[in-house]
Every structure is written in C-alpha cells, then in structure tokens.
Amino acid sequence: MQTADVKEWQEQKETLRIETFSDGVFCIAVTxxxxxxxxxxxxxxxxxxxxxxxxxxxxxxxxxxxxFVNVLLAWxxxxxxxxxxxxxxxxxxxxxxxxxxxxxxxxxxTKTLGLFLQSNALKTAVIFYTGYFVLISLAFRxxxxxxxxxxxxxxxxxxxxxxxxVTRMENTGxxxxxxIMAVAFASPWAALALSFAMWVYWIVKG
Amino acid sequence: MQTADVKEWQEQKETLRIETFSDGVFCIAVTxxxxxxxxxxxxxxxxxxxxxxxxxxxxxxxxxxxxFVNVLLAWxxxxxxxxxxxxxxxxxxxxxxxxxxxxxxxxxxTKTLGLFLQSNALKTAVIFYTGYFVLISLAFRxxxxxxxxxxxxxxxxxxxxxxxxVTRMENTGxxxxxxIMAVAFASPWAALALSFAMWVYWIVKG
Amino acid sequence: MQTADVKEWQEQKETLRIETFSDGVFCIAVTxxxxxxxxxxxxxxxxxxxxxxxxxxxxxxxxxxxxFVNVLLAWxxxxxxxxxxxxxxxxxxxxxxxxxxxxxxxxxxTKTLGLFLQSNALKTAVIFYTGYFVLISLAFRxxxxxxxxxxxxxxxxxxxxxxxxVTRMENTGxxxxxxIMAVAFASPWAALALSFAMWVYWIVKG
Amino acid sequence: MQTADVKEWQEQKETLRIETFSDGVFCIAVTxxxxxxxxxxxxxxxxxxxxxxxxxxxxxxxxxxxxFVNVLLAWxxxxxxxxxxxxxxxxxxxxxxxxxxxxxxxxxxTKTLGLFLQSNALKTAVIFYTGYFVLISLAFRxxxxxxxxxxxxxxxxxxxxxxxxVTRMENTGxxxxxxIMAVAFASPWAALALSFAMWVYWIVKG
Numbered sequence: 001m002q003t004a005d006v007k008e009w010q011e012q013k014e015t016l017r018i019e020t021f022s023d024g025v026f027c028i029a030v031t032x033x034x035x036x037x038x039x040x041x042x043x044x045x046x047x048x049x050x051x052x053x054x055x056x057x058x059x060x061x062x063x064x065x066x067x068f069v070n071v072l073l074a075w076x077x078x079x080x081x082x083x084x085x086x087x088x089x090x091x092x093x094x095x096x097x098x099x100x101x102x103x104x105x106x107x108x109x110t111k112t113l114g115l116f117l118q119s120n121a122l123k124t125a126v127i128f129y130t131g132y133f134v135l136i137s138l139a140f141r142x143x144x145x146x147x148x149x150x151x152x153x154x155x156x157x158x159x160x161x162x163x164x165x166v167t168r169m170e171n172t173g174x175x176x177x178x179x180i181m182a183v184a185f186a187s188p189w190a191a192l193a194l195s196f197a198m199w200v201y202w203i204v205k206g
Numbered sequence: 207m208q209t210a211d212v213k214e215w216q217e218q219k220e221t222l223r224i225e226t227f228s229d230g231v232f233c234i235a236v237t238x239x240x241x242x243x244x245x246x247x248x249x250x251x252x253x254x255x256x257x258x259x260x261x262x263x264x265x266x267x268x269x270x271x272x273x274f275v276n277v278l279l280a281w282x283x284x285x286x287x288x289x290x291x292x293x294x295x296x297x298x299x300x301x302x303x304x305x306x307x308x309x310x311x312x313x314x315x316t317k318t319l320g321l322f323l324q325s326n327a328l329k330t331a332v333i334f335y336t337g338y339f340v341l342i343s344l345a346f347r348x349x350x351x352x353x354x355x356x357x358x359x360x361x362x363x364x365x366x367x368x369x370x371x372v373t374r375m376e377n378t379g380x381x382x383x384x385x386i387m388a389v390a391f392a393s394p395w396a397a398l399a400l401s402f403a404m405w406v407y408w409i410v411k412g
Numbered sequence: 413m414q415t416a417d418v419k420e421w422q423e424q425k426e427t428l429r430i431e432t433f434s435d436g437v438f439c440i441a442v443t444x445x446x447x448x449x450x451x452x453x454x455x456x457x458x459x460x461x462x463x464x465x466x467x468x469x470x471x472x473x474x475x476x477x478x479x480f481v482n483v484l485l486a487w488x489x490x491x492x493x494x495x496x497x498x499x500x501x502x503x504x505x506x507x508x509x510x511x512x513x514x515x516x517x518x519x520x521x522t523k524t525l526g527l528f529l530q531s532n533a534l535k536t537a538v539i540f541y542t543g544y545f546v547l548i549s550l551a552f553r554x555x556x557x558x559x560x561x562x563x564x565x566x567x568x569x570x571x572x573x574x575x576x577x578v579t580r581m582e583n584t585g586x587x588x589x590x591x592i593m594a595v596a597f598a599s600p601w602a603a604l605a606l607s608f609a610m611w612v613y614w615i616v617k618g
Numbered sequence: 619m620q621t622a623d624v625k626e627w628q629e630q631k632e633t634l635r636i637e638t639f640s641d642g643v644f645c646i647a648v649t650x651x652x653x654x655x656x657x658x659x660x661x662x663x664x665x666x667x668x669x670x671x672x673x674x675x676x677x678x679x680x681x682x683x684x685x686f687v688n689v690l691l692a693w694x695x696x697x698x699x700x701x702x703x704x705x706x707x708x709x710x711x712x713x714x715x716x717x718x719x720x721x722x723x724x725x726x727x728t729k730t731l732g733l734f735l736q737s738n739a740l741k742t743a744v745i746f747y748t749g750y751f752v753l754i755s756l757a758f759r760x761x762x763x764x765x766x767x768x769x770x771x772x773x774x775x776x777x778x779x780x781x782x783x784v785t786r787m788e789n790t791g792x793x794x795x796x797x798i799m800a801v802a803f804a805s806p807w808a809a810l811a812l813s814f815a816m817w818v819y820w821i822v823k824g
Contacts, residue, residue, distance in 0.1 A: 017641075017697070023223075024645035027230035031310045032653065035238065038317045041325070050327035054318070054334060061311075068307045076299075079223070093694075094821055101686045104649045105679075111656045112672070119659070121668035128672060203300055229429075233436035237516045241444065244523045247531070256533035260524070260540060267517075274513045282505075285429070409506055435635075439642035443722045447650065450729045453737070462739035466730070466746060473723075480719045488711075491635070615712055 011087035018096065019082045025100045026075040033064050033071075033107055036114075063114030063129075066192070067106055069199055070133060074103060074140075077173070081144060084166065086155045091146035099139040106132070126188035130181040130195075137174040144170045217293035224302065225288045231306045232281040235313065239270050239277075242317055269320030269335075272398070273312055275405055276339060280309060280346075283379070287350060290372065292361045297352035305345035312338070332394035336387040336401075343380040350376045423499035430508065431494045437512045438487040445476050445483075445519055448526075475526030475541075478604070479518055481611055482545060486515060486552075489585070493556060496578065498567045503558035511551035518544070538600035542593040542607075549586040556582045629705035636714065637700045643718045644693040651682050651689075651725055654732070681732030681747075684810070685724055687817055688751060692721060692758075695791070699762060702784065704773045709764035717757035724750070744806035748799040748813075755792040762788045 037060050039053045078099070085092070109132040116125035147153055148163050176198060184191035243266050245259045284305070291298070315338040322331035353359055354369050382404060390397035449472050451465045490511070497504070521544040528537035559565055560575055588610060596603035655678050657671045696717070703710070727750040734743035765771055766781050794816060802809035 021641060021645055021693070023227060024230065024642065025649055027227055028234060028646060028649040029652075030306075031231055031234040031238065032649065034235075034311045034313055035241065035653065036656075037311065037314045038242075039321070041321045044326070045322070046326045047328075047330040050318075050322060050325075050330040050334075054330070064311065065307065068310070069303070072303050072306075075227070097687070097690050100648075100690075101683065104686070105652045105655065105682065107652055108655045112668075115657070115659045116663070116668060119668075120662070120664045122665075124665040124668040124672070128668075229433060230436065233433055234440060236512075237437055237440040237444065240441075240517045240519055241447065243517065243520045244448075245527070247527045250532070251528070252532045253534075253536040256524075256528060256531075256536040256540075260536070270517065271513065274516070275509070278509050278512075281433070435639060436642065439639055440646060442718075443643055443646040443650065446647075446723045446725055447653065449723065449726045450654075451733070453733045456738070457734070458738045459740075459742040462730075462734060462737075462742040462746075466742070476723065477719065480722070481715070484715050484718075487639070 008086070015082070015085055015088050018088055018093065019079075022078060022082075022096060022100055023075070025104050026071060026078065029103050029106050030068055030071045030075075033067050033110055036107070036111055037061065037064060059117035060111075060114030063110050063117065066113070066195065067110040070195075071103065071106055073199075073202070074136060077140060081140070081147070081166070084155055084158055085147055085153050087153055089146065089150055089153055091150075092143065092153065095139065095143040095146045099136070099143055102132070102136050102139055123184070123188050126184045126191055127181060130177065130184045130191055134174070134177045134181050137170075137177045141170050141174050214292075221288070221291055221294050224294055224299065225285075228284060228288075228302060228306055229281070231310050232277060232284065235309050236274055236277045236281075239273050239313055239316055242313070242320070243267065243270060265323035266317075266320030269316050269323065272319070272401065273316040276401075277309065277312055279405075279408070280342060283346060287346070287353070287372070290361055290364055291353055291359050293359055295352065295356055295359055297356075298349065298359065301345065301349040301352045305342070305349055308338070308342050308345055329390070329394050332390045332397055333387060336383065336390045336397055340380070340383045340387050343376075343383045347376050347380050420498075427494070427497055427500050430500055430505065431491075434490060434494075434508060434512055435487070437516055438483060438490065441515050441518050442480055442483045442487075445479050445522055448519070448523055449473065449476060471529035472523075472526035475522050475529065478525070478607065479522040482607075483515065483518055485611075485614070486548060489552060493552070493559070493578070496567055496570055497559055497565050499565055501558065501562055501565055503562075504555065504565065507551065507555040507558045511548070511555055514544070514548050514551055535596070535600050538596045538603055539593060542589065542596045542603055546586070546589045546593050549582075549589045553582050553586050626704075633700070633703055633706050636706055636711065637697075640696060640700075640714060640718055641693070643722050644689060644696065647721050647724050648686055648689045648693075651685050651728055654725070654729055655679065655682060677735035678729075678732030681728050681735065684731070684813065685728040688813075689721065689724055691817075691820070692754060695758060699758070699765070699784070702773055702776055703765055703771050705771055707764065707768055707771055709768075710761065710771065713757065713761040713764045717754070717761055720750070720754050720757055741802065741806050744802045744809055745799060748795065748802045748809055752792070752795045752799050755788075755795045759788050759792050 037057060039050065039057065042049075045053070088096075109129045113125050113129040116122060119125075144166060148167065154163070180191050180194050180198075183194055243263060245256065245263065248255075251259070294302075315335045319331050319335040322328060325331075350372060354373065360369070386397050386400050386404075389400055449469060451462065451469065454461075457465070500508075521541045525537050525541040528534055531537075556578060560579065566575070592603050592606050592610075595606055655675060657668065657675065660667075663671070706714075727747045731743050731747040734740060737743075762784060766785065772781070798809050798812050798816075801812055
C-alpha cells in the first residue's frame with residue numbers, strides 16, 4: 001500500500017470505530033428501556049388479579065414500543081448519515097457526542113410518558129416526550145451540518161444534489177417532530193396518533 | 207474491484223451491521239435478566255437465615271435459567287436465519303425490528319414467571335410467559351417470510367428444497383411453542399416440563 | 413479461494429461470532445456489577461454524614477472489586493481457551509452457553525457478598541460466593557473437555573503436550589477455587605485473603 | 619504470509635480485542651448513567667406538578683451530563699493511547715483492567731453528585747466526584763507508563779519526541795484533575811465551573 005492509501009484506510013477505521021461506539025449506545029439504550037417494566041407482587045394474588053395487574057401495564061408497554069421504534073429509526077438515520085462520511089472532524093465528534101448523550105437518556109422521557117399516560121399530567125408528559133425528540137432531531141441536524149460543511153469529510157461520489165437531498169430529509173424530520181410537539185399542546189393523544197401515522201407512512205413507503 | 211463487486215460487498219457489510227446490532231440486543235437482553243435477582247438484608251440475619259433466604263430465590267433463578275436458554279436458542283436461530291441472507295430489504299428490517307423489540311422485553315415475562323411461580327397466580331404467569339414466546343416465534347416466522355419471498359436476498363447456493371426446509375423448521379418452532387402455551391391452560395407445570403423436554407431433545411440431537 | 417478454504421474461513425467466522433457474543437456477556441456482566449452501589453439520601457445530611465455514608469459502602473465496593481477481577485480473569489481465560497479452537501461443535505456451544513449463564517449471574521453472589529460482609533451471615537455469604545466460582549471453574553473444565561476431546565476443533569499447531577498443559581491449567585483453577593471454598597467453611601476472611609493472594613501471584617508472575 | 623507477519627498480525631488482533639472489550643465497558647458505563655433518572659408518581663399529580671417534578675431533576679441531569687462528557691473524553695483518551703500500541707504486555711493488561719474497573723464504577727460518584735448537589739453535603743459530594751476522576755487520571759498515567767517503558771509495544775513510527783509529548787499530555791490531565799479537586803475543598807461550585815471551562819477549551823481548541 002502507498003502512504004496515501006494507508007492514511008485513507010486509517011481514517012476510515014477511525015470513522016468505523018466511532019460508528020461502532022455509537023451503535024453500542026443505541027443498542028444499549030433500546031434494550032435498557034425494558035428494565036422498568038414489571039408487576040409488583042402482592043400477597044394472595046390469584047390468576048385474575050395477575051391478569052388484571054398485567055393488563056394495567058399497557059401504558060408503560062405502549063411507551064416502550066413508541067420509544068423502541070423511535071430509537072430504532074434514529075439508529076437507521078444515524079447509520080444513513082455516517083454512510084456518507086469517510087472521515088470525521090472534531091466538530092463531527094462533538095455533535096455526535098451530543099446526539100449520543102440524548103439517545104442514552106431516552107429511558108427518562110419514556111418512563112415519564114408511560115407512568116403519566118393515564119394521569120391528569122398527560123399533557124406535560126407528552127410535551128416532554130415529544131419535545132425530547134425535537135432535541136434529538138436538532139442534534140441530528142447539527143451533526144449533518146458539521147459533516148456537510150466540510151466536503152473533505154464526505155465520500156467522493158456524493159454530488160451537491162445528493163447533499164441537498166440529505167439536508168432536506170434532516171430538515172423534514174426536525175419539522176415533523178416540532179409539529180408533533182406543537183400538536184401535543186393542543187391534544188396529547190392527537191400528537192401520539194400523528195407519531196404513529198408517520199411510522200405507518202415510513203413502513204409502507206419505505 | 208469492479209463496480210458490481212463493490213455493490214455486493216457493501217450489501218453484505220450492511221447485512222452484517224444489522225446482524226451485529228441484533229446480536230447486541232440478544233446479548234444485553236440475556237445479561238439484564240440477572241439484574242432483578244438478589245436477597246434483601248434484614249437486621250440480625252444469621253448464617254441459617256441467609257441460607258434460607260438464598261434457597262427461597264429458586265423460583266426466580268429457575269425463571270432466569272429458562273429465559274437464558276430460550277434467548278440463547280433464539281440467538282442461534284436468528285443467526286441461522288441470517289446466514290441465508292446476503293442482503294436485506296425494507297420488509298426484513300421491519301420484521302427484524304419487531305423481533306428485537308420482543309427479545310429486549312423478555313425480562314418482563316421472566317420476572318413475572320419468577321415472582322409468581324409459587325403463588326396462586328401460577329397459571330396466568332405461565333400462560334403469559336409461554337404466550338410471549340409464541341409471539342417471538344411468530345416474529346421469526348414473519349422475518350423468514352420477508353426474507354424468503356424475495357429470492358434476491360438469499361445467498362446463491364440456497365436451493366428451493368433448502369428454503370422449504372427452513373420454512374418447515376420455523377413452522378415447527380411456532381407449533382411447538384403454541385402447543386406448550388395450550389398445555390399451560392390445563393397444567394402450568396406440564397407446560398414448563400414440556401419446554402424442558404424440548405431442550406433436552408435439542409441438546410441430545412443437536 | 414478454493415472450496416476448502418471458503419469452508420475453513422466460514423468456520424473461523426462462526427467461532428469468532430460465538431467469541432464476540434461471549435465477550436459481550438463478560439463485558440456487560442462486569443459493568444452491571446456497579447448498578448447496585450449508591451448512597452441513599454436522608455434529609456438534613458451534612459458533609460460529615462455523607463462522608464460517613466460513603467465510607468460505609470466499603471463492603472459492597474470490596475465485593476465489586478473482587479468480582480470485577482474474577483470476571484476479568486475469567487474473560488482472559490475464556491479468550492485463552494478459544495484461541496486454541498478454529499471451529500466449534502454442538503457440545504462446545506452448550507458448554508459455552510452454560511458458562512455464559514453463570515457469568516451473567518455473577519452480580520447475584522456479588523451483591524450477596526457485599527451486603528452480608530459485615531453481618532452475622534458472613535460465612536454463608538462467602539461460601540455462596542466462593543462456591544459460585546467453583547461452578548464457573550467446572551463450566552470452564554467442561555468447555556475445555558468438549559473442545560479437546562475432538563481434535564478436529566483445535567488449531568493445527570497444537571501438540572499433545574500443549575493440550576495436556578491447558579488441561580492441567582484448567583484443573584489447577586478448579587482445585588484452587590474448591591480449596592478456597594473449603595477454607596471458607598472454617599474461616600470466611602481466610603478464604604477472601606487466599607483469593608487475594610492468588611491474584612497477587614498471578615499479577616507478579618504473569 | 620511469512621511467519622513473522624503472521625505473528626505480528628496476531629499480536630495486533632490481540633490488541634484490538636482488548637481495545638474492543640474496553641470500548642464495550644466505556645459504552646455501557648456511559649449508557650447506564652441514565653438508569654437512575656426518573657420521576658416518582660404521586661397520586662393526583664396534575665400537569666403543573668409534573669412540570670415541577672421534572673424541573674427538580676436538574677441536579678441529577680447535570681451530573682449525568684458532566685459524567686457523560688467526562689467518560690466520553692476518557693474514551694477518546696483511551697483510544698488515542700491504544701493507537702500508539704501495536705502489541706500489549708502483562709503490565710498493560712493489568713493497568714488497563716484497573717482503568718476499566720474505575721470507569722465501570724463511574725455511576726456511583728455520578729449518582730452521589732446528582733443527589734447531593736442541592737444539599738448541605740455538596741462539598742463532600744464534589745470532592746468525592748472530582749477525586750474519583752483524579753484516580754482515573756492516575757490509572758491512565760499508569761497505563762501509559764506500562765506501555766511506554768517497553769518500546770517493543772509501541773508502533774514503529776513513534777519518535778522519542780512523540781512519546782514525551784504523550785507523557786506530557788497525560789501529566790497535564792492528571793494535574794488539571796488534581797487542581798480541580800483541590801479547588802473543590804475551597805468552593806465546590808468553582809470546581810465544577812473549572813471542569814466546564816476545561817471542556818469549552820477542549821471543544822474550541824480541539
């Protein structure tokens with residue numbers, strides 16, 4: 001190998017390493033979500049009591065499902081973004097660290113959503129949850145900005161048109177999440193339904 | 207490398223990445239199972255009291271062992287399935303996401319089984335637990351359907367006979383798990399014994 | 413590549429995958445140990461109270477350190493063992509699964525040791541802890557037996573002398589751990605001191 | 619490949635494996651930090667009550683952010699250090715094990731900091747936290763000493779000047795953390811502000 005090749009290979013290895021670490025954070029965040037879910041034992045519970053207790057766990061299970069899908073989509077998005085990079089910069093690493101910090105804390109808004117879904121504090125819980133994903137979208141937007149403003153970081157085959165397309169996609173994600181949060185102020189359930197509709201669209205359209 | 211080779215290599219890398227992420231979820235789910243298991247300190251406990259307290263943990267330890275084996279077998283099955291794929295589709299990724307969501311939540315039915323194994327709610331706990339693994343079998347069946355209906359995704363050396371064989375295996379797993387759940391309605395302990403017999407068969411026959 | 417080469421490469425990839433999964437379990441088990449350690453907030457605590465509360469955590473911290481070292485040594489041993497394998501068998505996978513199941517549950521005896529180190533139940537706690545590592549040694553011995561009885565699994569350069577040497581090492585580990593447990597029946601602190609002496613020996617001799 | 623190449627390749631694989639395991643510990647430690655953060659449900663909470671309860675979580679969230687950044691910087695430092703190694707020694711493995719043991723326990727000082735940030739025990743909490751990172755700096759310094767005292771372990775292109783430069787960097791880190799801890803004895807908030815200033819410097823200067 002020539003010196004230039006060695007250097008490029010090392011840069012790619014570096015990028016891969018950051019991607020692997022990020023994958024680990026996504027993977028653990030998504031699996032840790034389940035830790036909170038469980039039924040408490042009370043003395044003298046019979047089969048019907050347990051059935052009832054399990055059934056009452058639906059809000060936290062729903063919150064788990066919503067967050068699992070959201071984090072999985074974020075993982076797919078993160079991977080899609082890193083596919084365009086062949087090396088990283090200081091700014092990319094900082095933006096990526098910010099994103100990971102938010103992803104690792106997803107269990108917090110998830111628990112809050114699950115615990116207050118049937119309470120009088122539903123609106124605050126949904127605004128907090130949807131607002132949290134606005135922050136995640138912002139971190140994604142920041143990461144892409146750090147990556148795209150320096151063309152040296154991008155893979156060679158990427159055209160200006162392609163860059164603009166990714167930018168548009170990141171902006172769309174940010175706008176969608178902001179709209180969902182805005183809707184939550186008016187109607188929390190409508191906001192959750194809108195989230196769900198977005199996934200169905202993504203699943204059907206691909 | 208020629209363009210066609212590069213493309214194939216990238217698709218394989220993509221498949222590998224999804225497999226690695228899935229491995230991570232299996233690995234964490236299996237290790238998190240142990241978090242719940244522990245003895246509470248009470249004042250003035252002596253050696254015999256602790257021995258007694260440890261002994262009383264057998265139901266949760268049994269549930270842990272059962273789930274560990276089940277998730278490990280699911281991991282082997284997942285790996286066996288992905289060995290036949292050389293690239294993935296949108297449908298495969300969604301089915302795989304569904305499977306991972308279920309695997310990551312295995313600690314919930316495991317805890318329920320462990321906590322209620324000696325209670326009057328035993329039947330509900332076993333039906334919930336065995337029913338949960340019916341869902342996992344269904345997700346596997348769905349994943350294999352998404353993979354096998356598009357022959358482009360499968361590795362080239364796979365014959366129609368081989369595809370049918372895998373389908374049969376997935377169906378057998380689904381049927382076995384459904385039978386175990388059905389038995390649980392009549393006798394929870396018989397259902398657990400049946401699970402155990404299936405493993406022994408798998409260990410001996412290989 | 414020729415067909416024989418492809419097959420060998422696939423077998424090695426398979427072995428690597430099992431090793432990576434095992435590494436994951438070791439890695440998570442070792443990190444999860446820390447989850448339990450924390451100080452409870454009581455109202456009106458001042459700087460001295462907190463200092464005192466932190467100091468009182470030394471038994472659980474000691475148990476953490478002991479388990480961290482033990483699991484790390486087990487990881488090194490596991491890796492040393494897999495270095496001799498170039499493919500795996502059904503029996504190896506089952507023995508490895510058993511070992512991982514025990515490793516993933518190490519937080520349970522660790523917590524027990526930490527919580528009862530200063531109590532009247534010290535002896536039971538230490539016997540349980542040291543006995544648990546006898547089980548882990550047994551699982552290692554079983555894994556090596558499954559690997560070494562079929563010479564096809566071992567890397568080609570391994571001589572009979574080398575195989576006997578590894579067997580001796582596994583046996584020594586099992587005997588040492590059994591002796592430590594036996595000592596715990598007479599004196600728990602002597603058993604812990606013996607553990608510690610073994611590490612120092614290992615660190616100095618290498 | 620010739621025998622010498624094979625040996626070198628194996629040593630590099632070995633180093634990579636230790637690095638991957640270490641990455642896993644960093645990755646899990648950083649993600650586990652979030653487990654403690656959550657709001658308790660009380661009966662009859664309305665939207666304002668939840669908003670208030672979420673707001674009151676700021677100290678633990680601040681502690682989370684501080685630790686996330688610290689562990690991420692430690693990961694970057696760890697990686698920077700291992701980039702200079704092409705094989706490992708017994709001493710390097712022991713120093714690395716010590717470092718990982720400390721990193722895996724970071725959730726303990728983090729919790730302590732978060733829980734006592736608004737209490738009368740603030741000073742003890744900040745001294746404990748900053749003192750803990752002095753220990754981590756010491757472990758880094760030890761690791762680098764074990765690596766640099768044996769030139770066979772270092773990559774060939776590394777000059778004496780470069781080695782001295784890394785030593786200076788490790789010493790600077792250790793001194794900075796010690797100063798921060800010393801400041802905490804006088805004023806805990808000044809110590810936290812100093813930490814923050816160090817990050818800003820690192821982010822701006824790169």
